[in-house]
Amino acid sequence: MRRSGFTMMVLFFGIIGSLYVWMRIDLLRVSSDIERLNDQRVELEHRQEVLHLQLSQLTAPQKIAQAAKRQLNLEMPQPGQIVMVASDTAMASNEKRLKNAVQLAQRLNVTPHRSTY
């Protein structure tokens, strides 16, 4: 009876000890994973920055114009080669702007600077 109790106690502490060791090892493993992922994040962020810079450089109007001339043999249109077509959207946009200008004038309520001489 006494031996059985002692065995149970050893077993109990053994399990607790093993759990503790397992937990510590797992903690270290997870910490290591977090550290690795953090490094990966930093590296990916850096890569993103570099790609963003390259994208901005390649989409610069001067780059596109150069590529259009050299690689595609494109040229700027000559006068008369372009025909402007009136669009409802453009007209609506102009009307909206005029309306905004009137509203601005009403809001400002500023009178002309006519002289009193």
Next chain:
Amino acid sequence: MKPNIGDVSQSSRFRSAILCFGLLVGFAVIVSRLFYLQVIQANEGALQAWNQHHKSIVVESNRGVIVDRNGSALALNVEVPSVTADPMSIEDRGKVAEKLSRALDVPKSQLMKELGKKQDFVWLKRKLDESSAKAVQQLSLPGVDILMEPRRFYPKTTLLANLLGFAGIDSQGLEGIELQYESYLQGGKSLVVFQRDARGRMINPVGSRKLRASEGHRITLTIDEVIQYIAEQELDAAIQRTQAKGGTVLVMDPATGAMLAWAIRPTFDPNKISAGSPDLWRNRAVTDVYEPGSTFKVVVAASALEEGVVEPDTLIYGGDGGMSIAGTTVHDIGKSGWITFSEVLRHSSNVGMVKAAISLGDKRLYKYLRAFGFGEKTEIDLPGESAGILRDPSKWSSRSLASLSMGQEVGVTPIQLLTAVSAVANGGYLLKPYVVSEVWNAQGERVLKREVEAKRRPISDETAQVLTGLLQEVVAQGTGKRAGLAEYAVAGKTGTAQVFDQKAKAYSSTKVIGSFVGFVPAEAPRLAILVVIDEPKTEGWGGVVAAPVFRKVSEQVLRHMRIAPKNGGLMKVAAIS
């Protein structure tokens, strides 16, 4: 005498008790001390230990990005390597300096000076390219390390350089938008943490060192990079064609005061600031003043029309093209005879405009010039703005009124003149021009939004309409013919100003500034454009050197902005098909 066993036992117990007590007291002292250190002083102790094993260095964090109105990046950051060293842990400094000198292309003496410092951290070379950093890493020098820090890049190189300005080595704004919006652009500081070994040497790997701080705000400009490119291309072509010293093209939305393009030549590459002279960095459209010449007649005409001293069909005697004033003669190009005020503007008659200005009088003219914003800053959100030069009438000579009517004896900045002419385009409102429309923080919240802001209204809508008609005639039949567009009505004015020679104390007969200022479409203006060509050599007249630039820029920009012509193009399409 033999000792009594009972006495010995008692003595032994007494000593044992003393020993036990001593141990107990000692143990209690140790426990108390441990309690004090581990519990009461726990935080201070931990900090002290951390400081012994770590070294922290503060470096600048990412500045905010600057983008154009469509979100295209104009200034951004990329982390680049910098070489650092811990001189205290380097034994053979001469050998290390020699190896680094070859890898970094830095004089050995300079490296020796840095490595000779009694510090545990020094910068050896900052913000270098990846290949140089790899070369340093391959050397595996003890006490030498690579640290990543952000570097400012301007991916569009010279595009918009004079407006953007640039940031310094410590990411502090030094010119242009970078300087003006420094408080928004600068981020928090980043803490870089090194672990140290028992001898105090830094040992931690690079990747895990950086603790990121808050990033700077994102700034959205009113500038459109395509319009900017068009303006710069045409300005470059004009300068090359006329062999001019430099030039400026500004494009503004006259209804809001928002700048769409800001082209200045000569310019510089903000990625290589050390390669250009500081003179190139200047934003000359706000810092430099010039005599506007006949483009200034727009403002004088607006004042005369507003006051009712002239009307478009008022007859003015231009005589034989000359007029004596204060011992000097004002000349026109040819004989004029009796001409209407609209013809005065159309042919840019100096005599006619002088007479209109005389009718107006010095006080009234001065009042209008001030109302149009001359002699004061436009309050544009850019650093170093000049107020221009406009003297008080009490300091005018007997010729000043005549000179002012022709755009002499007055110093204006390009942005002042364009803002004044925009007031004619928008129905009489003098607006505050601006280049930044919005500012966003790193969390995506908008912290600043610019609204249209009118300073005052120098002229009425009626006067603006009448003057717009007269300026349309200038382009249709007068000196500004080369600015005309087939599909759109253009209103504008040419200007050819002689440069005042400071040495000779007289106007130069060879050096001129050719300019054109106008707006399009005249009936509902969307673009106000100023073109200034500085000291062209092959040809000088504003109508010849600057007006064609206006036409080419406005033609392409109207197309880019998808602004339909007044009568559309449908009939023309039908005719073609």
